Amino acid sequence: METKRPITVRVSQITKLIILVVLAFIAGYLVRSLSQRPSAAVQNMSQQTNAEGQAWTCSMHPQIRQPKPGKCPICFMDLISVTTEHADVGTRQISFSKEAIKLMEVETTPVERKFVTAEIRMVGKIDYDETQVKHITAWVPGRIDRLFVDFTGITVAKGDHMVELYSPELLSAQAELLQALKAVEGIKSETSELVKRTILAMLEASREKLRLLGLTKEQIGKIEASGVPVTHLIIYSPIGGIVINKHATEGMYVQTGTPIYTVADLSHLWVKMDAYESDLPWIRYGQETEFTTEAYPGELFKGKISFIDPVLNDKTRTIKVRVDVDNSDGRLKPEMFIKAVVRAKVAQGGRAMAPELAGKWICPMHPSVIKSGRGICDICGMNLVTPESLGYVTADVPKEAPLVIPASAPLITGTRAVVYVQVPETEKPTYQGRQIVLGPRAGDYYIVDSGLTEGEIVVTNGNFKIDSALQIQAKPSMMSPEGHEMPAGHQGHNH
Numbered sequence: 219m220e221t222k223r224p225i226t227v228r229v230s231q232i233t234k235l236i237i238l239v240v241l242a243f244i245a246g247y248l249v250r251s252l253s254q255r256p257s258a259a260v261q262n263m264s265q266q267t268n269a270e271g272q273a274w275t276c277s278m279h280p281q282i283r284q285p286k287p288g289k290c291p292i293c294f295m296d297l298i299s300v301t302t303e304h305a306d307v308g309t310r311q312i313s314f315s316k317e318a319i320k321l322m323e324v325e326t327t328p329v330e331r332k333f334v335t336a337e338i339r340m341v342g343k344i345d346y347d348e349t350q351v352k353h354i355t356a357w358v359p360g361r362i363d364r365l366f367v368d369f370t371g372i373t374v375a376k377g378d379h380m381v382e383l384y385s386p387e388l389l390s391a392q393a394e395l396l397q398a399l400k401a402v403e404g405i406k407s408e409t410s411e412l413v414k415r416t417i418l419a420m421l422e423a424s425r426e427k428l429r430l431l432g433l434t435k436e437q438i439g440k441i442e443a444s445g446v447p448v449t450h451l452i453i454y455s456p457i458g459g460i461v462i463n464k465h466a467t468e469g470m471y472v473q474t475g476t477p478i479y480t481v482a483d484l485s486h487l488w489v490k491m492d493a494y495e496s497d498l499p500w501i502r503y504g505q506e507t508e509f510t511t512e513a514y515p516g517e518l519f520k521g522k523i524s525f526i527d528p529v530l531n532d533k534t535r536t537i538k539v540r541v542d543v544d545n546s547d548g549r550l551k552p553e554m555f556i557k558a559v560v561r562a563k564v565a566q567g568g569r570a571m572a573p574e575l576a577g578k579w580i581c582p583m584h585p586s587v588i589k590s591g592r593g594i595c596d597i598c599g600m601n602l603v604t605p606e607s608l609g610y611v612t613a614d615v616p617k618e619a620p621l622v623i624p625a626s627a628p629l630i631t632g633t634r635a636v637v638y639v640q641v642p643e644t645e646k647p648t649y650q651g652r653q654i655v656l657g658p659r660a661g662d663y664y665i666v667d668s669g670l671t672e673g674e675i676v677v678t679n680g681n682f683k684i685d686s687a688l689q690i691q692a693k694p695s696m697m698s699p700e701g702h703e704m705p706a707g708h709q710g711h712n713h
Contacts, residue, residue: 274299275690287321298322298683310694312687313646324647324680326640327627329670331619333571336500336660338560340539342491344511344552347542350483352456356472357432360385363450365468367479372461374481381453381478388431392447395424399442459483484552487545489521491558492536499658500562501526502570503608504585507541509558511550519543519550522585523560542585564660565611565618575605576612622663627676628656629685629696636696638684640675649677649684651694 274297276282276290288297299318314322356362364382367374374380398421405414428438432451441447463480466472489509493501505523510516521543530537541558543550563571579602581587581595593602605612628635635656641648654669670676677684688695 298687310652310688311641311648311650312684312691312693313644313648314687315646319647319680322680322683324684325678326675327624327678329621329623329666329672329674329676331621331672333619334564334622334660334663334665336562336564336658338493338497338500338562340491340493340497340558340560342489342539342556342558344543344550344554344556345488345490346462346482346484346552347486347488350457350459350486351462352459352481353477354380354453354455354479354481356381356383356474356476356478357430357453358383358385358387358451359473360388360451360471362466362468362470362472362478365464365466365478367461367464370461370464374455374458374461376455376458378455379452380455383451383453383472384449385431385451388428388433388451389447389449391424391427391431392441395421395428395438395441396445396447398424399445453478455479455481457481457483459485482552484548484550485544485546487543487550487552488524489541489543489556489558491539491541491556492534493539495530495535495537496658498537500564500570500660501539501560502562502572502610503582504572504575504580504605504610505560505562505570507558507560509541509556511554511556513551513554514549519556524583524585562660564620564665566620567657569611570609571618572605572610572612575610578605579603580605580608582608620657621666621670621672622660623666623670623676624678625659625662625664627678627681628654628664629681630656631696634696636685637670638677638681639670640677642675651685651688651696 274284274287276293276295276297279290279292282290282292282297284297287299289295290297299314299321314324360383362381363384366379366381398417401417402421405417425438428441429435432453433441434454437448437452459481460483461479462482463477465477465479472478489507501523503523503526507521507523508518509521510518521541523539524542525540527538527540563573565571575588577590579589579592581598581600582603583600584595584597587595587597587602589602594600595602611618623637628637634653636651636653638649639652641650652669655667657665657667659665685696
C-alpha cells in the first residue's frame, strides 16, 4: 500500500494541471472574443440615430451613437453631433443641422482687410543718457588741494566750482603771459610793424595757452590786471546734473586727463528694453512707447524709440531697444525697472504704419526732430530722411490694409494652419477644411499670406468640434491631412 500511494498523488496532480490549462484556454478565448466586438449595449447605442438622420457620438469613442445629446458612457465626455446625410458633401466637408450648430456653439466671422494693431510688450530699466554724461578731468598736471564736492549724489549747476588744483605748469604759463604783456607795454612808435605783430601774436598765444589749460577769460583778465600769477586753478562743472562718481581725493597728484568727477544730467534719460526676436517686424525707429514703473503704479510715461541694436543677443534671443525719455521733473531714476508697450499699426506684409508722418522728414539720430521738408537736424546737423527709408508705410489707404482673421480661427499644429470655411448656398450648414499660410500675429488677429480671400466666412468658435467630427468620419482634418481609416471595432456608422 505504501509503494502505490506516491503514484496516486502524481496522477491527481497531473489531472489538476490539465484542468487548469483547459480553463485558461477557454477564458482567453472569451476575453479575445469580447474585446473584438462591442457589447450588446454598445452595439445597440452605436445603431441609434433619430428620424432626421441626426446622431450624437463621442470624439474619443466613435462607436458610441445616441439619438440625443448627453455624456459618453465610457469616458463621460460631452457627445458631439453628426449627421448621417453626407452624400452631397465633399471629402473635406461636413454638414450639420441648424440645431446641432447651436448646441456646438459655432461662431463665424468674415475674412476682411483692415488695419490692425500689434502690441509689443517689453521689460527693461532706466539708464543714464550717455550724451548727457560728462567727466571732469585735470587739464594740467598738479596736486588737488581742494574738492568742493565731497561725495556723490550732489546736484551741481553748470559753471559751479568743483576742484582747486595747484600746478607748476600753470605758473610757468602765467609767467609767459605776464612777460608778453611787458613786451607789449614796451612797444614804441618807432618799433617796426613786424616786431609789433610778433609781440602781439605772442601775447595772444599766451592767452590761448591759459584758456586751453582751463582758465576762463575772466581769470585771465584778472591775472593781466593784477600782474600777479595765480597759484591754483579752479575747475568748473561743464554741465548741470548729479555727481555720480568721485574718482579723486584731496592731496592726490594728477596728470593731464586724470578723471576727478563724473556728472550726469538726469533731465533726459534712456530706457533700455529687451525685445524678442519675433517682435522685430513691428518695431521701428521713432515709434512712441508707453511704460510704467513700480514707483508710480498706474501712471504712464512716454518716449520715442531712438535706437534699435543691429546685433541680436545669441543667448537670450532678444535685441536691445532704446527709448529717449524727458525727465524734467526728476521723478524717474536710473536703474528703475519698467514695463513697456509699443503699439504698431500694421499694413500689408507686416509693415508698420505711420500715416501721421506722411510727407515729413525725420532725423535718424534724434526722433523728436521732424520737419515738413528737407533739411538738417537742429541738434546734430545730420541730414533728415524720409519715414519710408526707416521702414514705415505712410499712405493710409485701403489697398495697404492686410488680409486678417481672428486669432481663434486657425487650428495650428506647428507646421500647418487649418481653418474651416463655411460653404455658401447649402441647405444645411456645411464647412470645409482648408490649409492656409499665416503671416505674423498682430494682437487678436493673424495676417493671412495665402489661402483665403476677402469676404469668405471662417469659423472662430467650435472649429475644434468640427475637426473632431471630420476625424470620426476618417476625413482629412487638422491632425490627419489625408484622412485615415478607423481601426476595427471603432468605425461605427458613416455619418
